[in-house]
Amino acid sequence: CFATAVRGSDPVKAPTVAFAFDIDGVLTQGSNTLPQAKRVLRMLSGENEWNQKFPYILMTNGGGKSEAQRCKELSERLETKIDKSMFMQSHTIMGSPVLPYLDQYADKPIMVLGGIGDACRQIAHDYGYRNVVTPIDVLAWNKNIWPFHQITSEEKKVARTDFDFANTPIHAIAVFHDPRNWALDVQVCLDIVTRGSKSRPAFVSDENPSLSTLRAKIESEEPVELIFCNPDLIWRGAYAKPRLGQGGFREAFQGVHQALHSRRYPAKQLGKPTAETYMHAEDMIMRQIRGISGNSGITDHKQSIYMIGDNPESDIAGANAAGWNSILVHTGVYSPSEGPPSHIPTLEAPDVEEAVYAAISRTR
Numbered sequence: 001c002f003a004t005a006v007r008g009s010d011p012v013k014a015p016t017v018a019f020a021f022d023i024d025g026v027l028t029q030g031s032n033t034l035p036q037a038k039r040v041l042r043m044l045s046g047e048n049e050w051n052q053k054f055p056y057i058l059m060t061n062g063g064g065k066s067e068a069q070r071c072k073e074l075s076e077r078l079e080t081k082i083d084k085s086m087f088m089q090s091h092t093i094m095g096s097p098v099l100p101y102l103d104q105y106a107d108k109p110i111m112v113l114g115g116i117g118d119a120c121r122q123i124a125h126d127y128g129y130r131n132v133v134t135p136i137d138v139l140a141w142n143k144n145i146w147p148f149h150q151i152t153s154e155e156k157k158v159a160r161t162d163f164d165f166a167n168t169p170i171h172a173i174a175v176f177h178d179p180r181n182w183a184l185d186v187q188v189c190l191d192i193v194t195r196g197s198k199s200r201p202a203f204v205s206d207e208n209p210s211l212s213t214l215r216a217k218i219e220s221e222e223p224v225e226l227i228f229c230n231p232d233l234i235w236r237g238a239y240a241k242p243r244l245g246q247g248g249f250r251e252a253f254q255g256v257h258q259a260l261h262s263r264r265y266p267a268k269q270l271g272k273p274t275a276e277t278y279m280h281a282e283d284m285i286m287r288q289i290r291g292i293s294g295n296s297g298i299t300d301h302k303q304s305i306y307m308i309g310d311n312p313e314s315d316i317a318g319a320n321a322a323g324w325n326s327i328l329v330h331t332g333v334y335s336p337s338e339g340p341p342s343h344i345p346t347l348e349a350p351d352v353e354e355a356v357y358a359a360i361s362r363t364r
């Protein structure tokens, strides 16, 4: 047990190590917060024999709430202060100047998908996107867009009614979080990318149906940009077996597009394991390291970073590609009974607490 090996060791010299923690399947399992997570984050926050704070961030492919809201909830659940400087979720990067999207689309009509009600629209507004629509807005505009869903009174309350879908091109679609109504969202996304462009409205009013045509025939027009913020086909919630994630929605959309148009629609993928997400995370970790005195000893910072995750496809693959260390835990998507993981970690550990002590014992 690594924990025993490290405790009571040299009380003077704290190890030089920084952590990036995945959330679902590592710190939590749906609504369940793992007790090991509370213990080990308390230790890293300074309750240790070195009286030393260790730099760490939380890095999730989850989303759907503002960073401030998630940090408040995580601080309560983990009984440790989590603030925005140490928290990154799937769509956080959509608000970052390191990517071109804010520059390109801050004042352009874009569609944002995912989550419950109007939450992702508000998050997009907070990032600086000023003209945001959702699939429910389209259904509120014309109920025939998707005849199999009756818009609810709750949805009506948050639907925009000022957007003229028949005369306004939508420039981009960003899937912030996991869509709840895949059928409606696939239909609306298909309409936008196959019948619209950055200069052509995708929808027609019932009075003028002839105006719409398949954009594929108008090569001169710039296609709508499609961005997915989380590639996870599966993730670990409270149920004992993995659940479909945003990657499942992406494959549903691309499967229908492929069936109709004999190809997938070109799309940008963000989230773990993509390089953009890990570069953004590494900047956050370096700021944590610089912010904590006594950790200036971290020179080759890549070798001092340990990603602790439950999903080989996102957590381990991304950390390995970023040149970090990676530790695969057995409390989430991956189970040793499945055989070797699809991406080989630096280490494996039964849970997050053992993983942290394993990392510390390696850096002593």
Ligand code: G3P
Pocket: 022, 023, 024, 025, 059, 060, 061, 062, 063, 178, 230, 232, 234, 235, 236, 245, 246, 311
């Ligand atoms: O929607 C959340 C899921 O895709 C995975 O979240 O915390 O394991 O990256 P996480």
Ligand code: MG
Pocket: 022, 023, 024, 025, 026, 235, 236, 309, 310, 311, 332
């Ligand atoms: Mg996970």
